[in-house]
Amino acid sequence: MTDPEKEMESYLSRFRRKVPPPGFKEQLLGRVEERRKLEQAITPPRWKIAVACLALIVIFLGANFFINRTEERYLSAFLDINQATESGIVEEALPSFLADVPELADLEKSPQIFKRRIREKAEPRKQKIEEYLNLLNMKEEYNGS
Amino acid sequence: MKLDELYDRYGEKLYHYLTVKLASAEDAEDILQEVFLRLARYSIRWKFIKNEEPYVFRVARNEANRFLKRKHQNQINPENAPALARVINDSLVTDCPDPSDKESLSLALARLPEEQREVIVLRFFEELTLKEIAAVCGLSLNTVASRYRYGLSKLKSLLEAKDD
Numbered sequence: 263m264t265d266p267e268k269e270m271e272s273y274l275s276r277f278r279r280k281v282p283p284p285g286f287k288e289q290l291l292g293r294v295e296e297r298r299k300l301e302q303a304i305t306p307p308r309w310k311i312a313v314a315c316l317a318l319i320v321i322f323l324g325a326n327f328f329i330n331r332t333e334e335r336y337l338s339a340f341l342d343i344n345q346a347t348e349s350g351i352v353e354e355a356l357p358s359f360l361a362d363v364p365e366l367a368d369l370e371k372s373p374q375i376f377k378r379r380i381r382e383k384a385e386p387r388k389q390k391i392e393e394y395l396n397l398l399n400m401k402e403e404y405n406g407s
Numbered sequence: 408m409k410l411d412e413l414y415d416r417y418g419e420k421l422y423h424y425l426t427v428k429l430a431s432a433e434d435a436e437d438i439l440q441e442v443f444l445r446l447a448r449y450s451i452r453w454k455f456i457k458n459e460e461p462y463v464f465r466v467a468r469n470e471a472n473r474f475l476k477r478k479h480q481n482q483i484n485p486e487n488a489p490a491l492a493r494v495i496n497d498s499l500v501t502d503c504p505d506p507s508d509k510e511s512l513s514l515a516l517a518r519l520p521e522e523q524r525e526v527i528v529l530r531f532f533e534e535l536t537l538k539e540i541a542a543v544c545g546l547s548l549n550t551v552a553s554r555y556r557y558g559l560s561k562l563k564s565l566l567e568a569k570d571d
Contacts, residue, residue, distance in 0.1 A: 270559045271531075273566075277501045277512060279423040279532045286422075287414050290436070294410060294443045301444075 337394065410443055417463045420533040424464065426498050427516075427528050428471050430491040438474050442467045460535065461542035468543055492517035499532070515565035523558030526551055 421442060425435035445466055456462050496513035503509065516524055529535045529543065541551040 266563055267556065267559050270563050274512075274527075274531045276503055277499050277509065277532070279419065280498050280500045282419060282422055287418060290418070290440055290443065291410055291414060293440055294447065297440075297444055298447055 334395075337391070337398075341391070341394070410447055413443070413446060413463070417460065421463065421467050423498055424528060424533050425467060425471055427491075427495055427532075428468070428525065429474065430487065430494050432494065432497070434474065438467070438470050441474075442470050445470065458539065458542065461539045464529070464533070464535065464539075464543040465545075488514070488517040511566055515562050518565055519558055519561055523554050523561060526554045527558045527562065530555060 418439070422435055422439050425438050425442075426432050429435050429438065442463075446463065449466075453459075492510070492514040495516050496510055499509055499513065501509045516527070519527070525544070526540055529540045530537065535543065537551050537555060538548055540546075540555075541548045544551065546554075
């Protein structure tokens with residue numbers, strides 16, 4: 263440290279900051295405390311906000327699932343389409359299929375062959391439903407709903 | 408830490424620092440209130456803070472800068488040096504028999520560039536080390552040391568010029 267710096271430091275050490283007026287501390291802390299109380303009254307605790315958000319998310323997911331299921335059922339009923347389960351399709355289509363191909367009745371009764379043939383028949387129906395649902399989704403997105 | 412305890416440790420220093428930085432005792436009081444409110448909100452962080460004093464000063468500095476930004480006044484205008492000098496003069500006491508000494512110092516401090524004045528005020532009146540000042544201002548120790556040296560030298564020349 264150079265001499266002029268030391269000289270300045272000793273000069274500056276003769277000055278001190280002034281103490282705030284009496285009652286300043288109490289006044290300041292009183293106002294801070296008031297504002298804190300007001301803030302706490304206005305702002306709910308964070309855990310309450312987190313629980314509320316979580317509850318809203320659960321409600322939204324539940325509602326979404328319920329709406330989708332109901333919509334699917336409604337559409338199936340509306341379009342007169344049964345749920346395309348494999349066993350259902352086999353039971354439904356077996357008599358007509360056997361009537362179409364009587365010569366294969368004995369030879370090709372294997373369930374695998376039936377299932378494959380019938381799945382091929384049912385595929386366009388499934389696609390039709392999917393396309394309709396996709397179209398519905400596109401429409402909803404386009405409308406912004 | 409309780410606010411009461413916090414005030415006893417740093418309240419007066421912060422008030423003086425803010426008074427000089429904002430060039431107004433009234434604004435300093437308002438901002439000090441904001442600072443304590445912020446410190447009360449951050450109370451959960453206290454156990455993670457190693458150096459309390461620089462942290463508290465940094466909170467105050469940020470709050471003051473936000474206030475100045477709101478007022479579109481990032482630095483004290485050099486033309487307002489006499490007004491700032493009056494505020495500094497009111498915020499200091501001295502043992503010197505001659506009251507003009509304090510006035511001269513206040514005017515010289517007011518004429519210093521803001522960044523040099525801040526370092527000198529923090530070093531002499533708020534009794535922070537250069538390392539702590541570096542933490543408060545978010546600067547390197549070398550930068551703070553050079554601002555301190557240049558500040559002292561400029562202050563000396565301003566005081567001498569006044570004497571002449």
